Each structure stands twice: as C-alpha cells, then as structure tokens.
Amino acid sequence: MSGDGDGSPDVAGWTCPLPLRDHPTVVAGHGGGGRLTADLVRHLFLPAFAPVAGEADRGVGDRGDERGHDGDEGAVLARLADAAVLPAPDGRLAFTTDAYVVRPRVFPGGTLGDLAVNGTVNDLAMVGAVPRHLSAGFVLEEGLALAELDAVARAMGAAARRAGVELVAGDTKVVGAGQADGLFVTTAGVGVVPDGLDLGPHRIRPGDAVLVSGPIGRHGIAVLSVREGLEFGVEVRSDCAPLTRPVQALLAAGVDVHMLRDPTRGGVAATLNELAGASRLGVEVTERDVPVPEPVRAACGFLGLDPLEVANEGCFVAVIGRDDADRAVEVLRGDELTAEAALIGEVVQEHPGLVVGRTGIGATRVIDLPLAEQLPRIC
C-alpha cells in the first residue's frame, strides 16, 4: 500500500502508513507499549530496518504484532522477541555502544541515522572486528514528526545494509515535550575479532609510521555549516562512512597494523595525543602531509579552528610497522573510501606523551589535546 492519494505530505511514501496517519507526530502513547507502540514498530521500524531492502514485513507478515515466532526465517528483529538470539561465532566478540545527539539531524553528507550506524560500526572496525549485529534505543520527544523519525530509521537501515550489519534489537521510549531535543539514538554493536589479532597502544614501537586514511575535518565542518547557517562557497560534506572494508583489506594484505582509531570528537589531534599518552612514546607529525580539503582549511581559517581538532566520521588513524608503511598506503588507496590515505608522521622515543608537529614553514609546535569541544553536539 502506498501513500498516494492521501492529503498529508509528511507521510507520503511510507510503506504502510495508514495506522500512523492518525498521529503525524510522536505522542506519549507511542512509548506506552500498546497499540501505538506496536504500530510504530511494525510500520516504521521493521520496514526501515529490514536486512534486505524492500522485504519490509518479512517475518511478521500478516501476523500483526504477535511476538516470538520460533523457526521464523525472516529478520531477527521481526521476530519481536525480548532479546535477539544469535549464532555464536568463531573467534572473539567485540562489543561497543555509543549515543547520538547530533544537531541538526540532517547535514550535508549524512543524517543522525547514518551516524548512529556508522559510528558504532567504526568503533568495532577499529579493534579489527567484523561488525555483525546492532541494537538501537530511541528516546523520542513528544511532538517529533513521525516523518522525521521515519527518515532517520530508513537512513539507519540503509547504512546497516551498506555496512553489512543487521539491526537485531531495539527499544523506544517517549519523553514529554521539553524533556529531550527531538530524538536521541543509542546503538550498541557486536562484531567478531579473529583469533590472534591484537591491536592497541601496547603494540606501538618507536619508528612506527602514522597515517590517516583520508582527508580530515569534513564531518565537523559539514555539521557546523548547517547548524550556524554558515556558507563557505563550496559545500563541505560529512565523510560519514563505514570503515570495515578498508580495515579488513589492510589486515587481509598482512600489513603489520599496530593500532587503529577513528578520530571523531577532538579530531586527529585528540587521537594522536591518546596514542602518545597510552604508549608513553612521542609522535611527530609533518603538518603539510596531513590531507585537509581546501574548503575545510578555508572554513577553519576564518572560524579560528584547527583542522586537526575537527571531528571525522569516515576516516581513521593507523599506526603501522615502519617496513609496511608504504604498502599500507597502497592497499588503502585501492579502496574508494580511503583513496587519499597519507603518511603523516612517525612514532619516536623522544618527548613521551607529546605530539609535536613540524609546521608548514619548518618550525615545530606542540599539537595539544583540545581542551573542550569546539563544536557542541556533532555526533
């Protein structure tokens, strides 16, 4: 059933919008566990989160909101059990969680929904895991347009399919108007780490190469540009993307990877400081080698921001054994997500815990941990 012929433009295009049309915005009853909640799950979340796009109601079909169908072959989520029951994988489990409150919820290059999936997927990818399953918790404020919730849920479903993960569990709570800012999403994720793989600051050695997988600063500037209504002449799009594929390509190629981290809040500067602090070694960076897109550099220039401190959602910092540095760049450049990977520095014995940059004109400076958020609520 399509939304054609209905007068409400907000809900056009929904898979099965009829039961929701009575309530174009979130009301308290959507969190009450009754009919409204069931409608929301059945008609909004299940179609959006379907593991195969278009197979919306597979698993519940016409069985309404009955719960727990053993042996159902459809999506795990569609069984609507109290917990997802998943096969136990070989290897070890990686498990993480993150909350998403970005404002505005739509920005060039992504939405809150994309972030909520990719952010958690990337946290798993950074420990070398292949992400498998996600859960999603929603805190909805009364008055949120259901069309917006639908758009976020669809973005999450699309991002999950792209990242090769399945949304298998969820929860929805509604709070009163004024008690939240529209929509907060928390996702948790599990992934599988192959036996024998060991990444972390304890593996960092003097002489290791430091690289970034792509141009930095795009997400933070993209969000800022729409939040503050600033225009930079050229649109800066968020780099929000799942990083599993390029990470797995590095590992599959046998590259001597010592540590990976995605430089989200606090940017590359915070990530480098974390790895210097945790390894009790120094890091030296050649600033001119750090790939900064020109619009990001320009925006940072007139806003007084340092691109190294601006958030990213689709690139990572890698510490690689010295002999494998060039090969790591070569492997990454073979993937469109990391086609602009670049070596930016190295790990040194000197000045443990400090990150030092060689400036564009050849002097040196300390690259510090950013004191506070430059841009509140960017993820």
Added chain:
Amino acid sequence: MRYLDEFGDPVAAERLLADIRATATQRWSVMEVCGGQTHTIVRNGIDQLLDGQVRLVHGPGCPVCVTPLETIDRALAIAARPEVVFCSFGDMLRVPGTADDLVRIKARGGDVRVVYSPLDAVELAKRHPDREVVFLAIGFETTAPANAMAVRLAAQAGLDNFSVLVSQVLVPPAIEAIAASPGATVQGFLAAGHVCTVMGMAQYVPLVERFGMPIVVTGFEPLDVLEGIRRVVRQLEQGRAELDNAYPRAVSFAGNPAAQAAVAEVFEVCDRPWRGIGTIPSSGLRLAPAYARFDAEGRFDVGDITTEESPRCRSGEVLQGRISPLECEAFGTACTPATPLGAPMVSAEGACAAYHRFRRLDVPVTVRS
C-alpha cells in the same frame, strides 16, 4: 577559497627568513599588536625561526584578553537574569569572571547563546519580543562596524528588547600608550591588517612621526607576518621610520568609509580600562547619546559592579610585552587553559594560551624529514 596555501608556502617562507637573517645586524624588538598575528607566530614557530634576529613582543591585541574583569562580571550578572537571552561570540564563553563564567551560567539554566554575528542577536530580539536580548559587544575596530549596524537596525525596527554591553577598544591609542611608556623596548610595530581594512592607515601617520618607529600594516598568514617583519627590520637597519602597507590585498589607505560612518554614527570615543594595563585615554567606544537607550549597563543597572584581578596573574606585563608568558611563575602550574587566572590564558588568541598550547616543550624539538 584561495589565499591560504599560497601564504603558507615553505619555499617562499625560507626566502623571507633568509632575507631577514641577512639584513638584521642586531636583535630588533618588534611588537605584533594583534592576537591573530600572535597565534600565527606561535603556531607556526616564526619566533623560533628568527630567534637570533628579531625579538617578537606580543601586544595587547586580543579583545577577549583586554576586556576588564568587571565587564565580564557585569556580563555574567546580566546573563544570569531569567528574562535575558545573552548572546556572545564563542570565545567569551569560558572567560572566567570573579566567581563564574558563561558556560556555568548556561549549565544552570541561563539562556546563553553563541552567535556568529551581532545581527543574529537582533533577529532573536525580533523573534522573542517577550525576552530581553543582550549582545556582548567586544572587540577592536574590526567588530565595531557590525556592532554599530546591529544597534542601528534595532533602532530602525523600534526594538525595545535589544541592548548591547559595550567594551569596544581602539588600536592606535594602545600603540601610543605602549610606545610612550617609560620602559618601552619595542622598536617597531606590525599593525593589525584587519583593523586597517576598516579604519585605513591615516591614524598611524602621527604615531610614526612622534615616536620615530616603523609601523607596517601586516596580514595574518605566515608569509604575511614574515613580510611585515622583513619590512620593519629593513627600515630599522636603514634608520628609516615610515608607515608601510604589507597587506595591500586587503588594506587601502582610506579604509572602508561606509563602515567608518556606521561606527561614527552609533558610537563615540571614550576613555577605556584595558585589562592588565589600566585606563588608556580615548581608547574605547561607547554608545553615542542618540543610541544610549541600547546600553545594557544602564538597562540592567550593573554599572556598580567592580572587581579586583588575581594578584598572581601577570597578564598586564604580558600584554604590554614586558615579559614572555614563560616568565610568569603561575604559567602552566596554577594557570592553565583549564584553570586560567587571567584572560590571556583563556582566549585562543591570548599569548599565554598560545604558548601553553604550542610551546610546552622544555627543549626545542627537531622533526626529522
């Protein structure tokens, strides 16, 4: 989108550095007045690269840093009022008052908003006629025109719920005060390019004549700053004292007459206290009588708030270029960006914050190529 990479080009920088090194026969003391230039110098290590030839003295050119503590306390008193929407540029949010700052007032429920233009505050006042919208109007001649426009637009729109807390300061009187002070060691000045974009260069002619010092209008990218220094050093070596423009892509001798007219209409010159320095005659702006009804200080009756500075903070000497931040006993111990004793440690453009951020190594580090 141009004019960034070109003005950070390492080959051109090396040429300018070589020229300065070859020209200087002694170590000259040159003050950059503007905090933006201080940031460029310290971030890029220009002072390190010229260590033997030029002593760069960091002047009082960060508007956040020179805003008196009592102005900040007055701002906090206004921001805490329930009927007020308090608008400010982002870098004022963390500046500590005597007992509080705007971030904490916001956390306790105060309506504190970061705006990128004072015109945004005027829009807020239009949209919320039931609230008192106050804009913290600080800065040098660069922010004065937009602040004047905001007040003028509010007047035109007949807004009676908009006001400004004014702490506008002027650069030439500060240069005059520093050059005339008894212990002055500065031999030449880099004038702040963006101030001159607005005000032009005429105000500097009498200063060059009176003090016999070169003043070179200078931009903000690494090559801009190096070129400004090169021209000052060249004049000093040749015994000349002239007004020169090393930032012609943004500065003309006349400046921006429309902006000057807006400032002259809305503001009038007054004496102003500068944090750490004291009151400098004719060094500030206040609302002209025709616009005095937009003065937040009068509207909220906070003029009586007076405060004392921390006795441990030597920001006055830093702001006058008498000591380097590293010479202050509290630097990096009692006073850090997380626990600032004085404003220069708070603002990104403050000399102390710049040193703390970029210069905490005891030993200079050489990066291998």
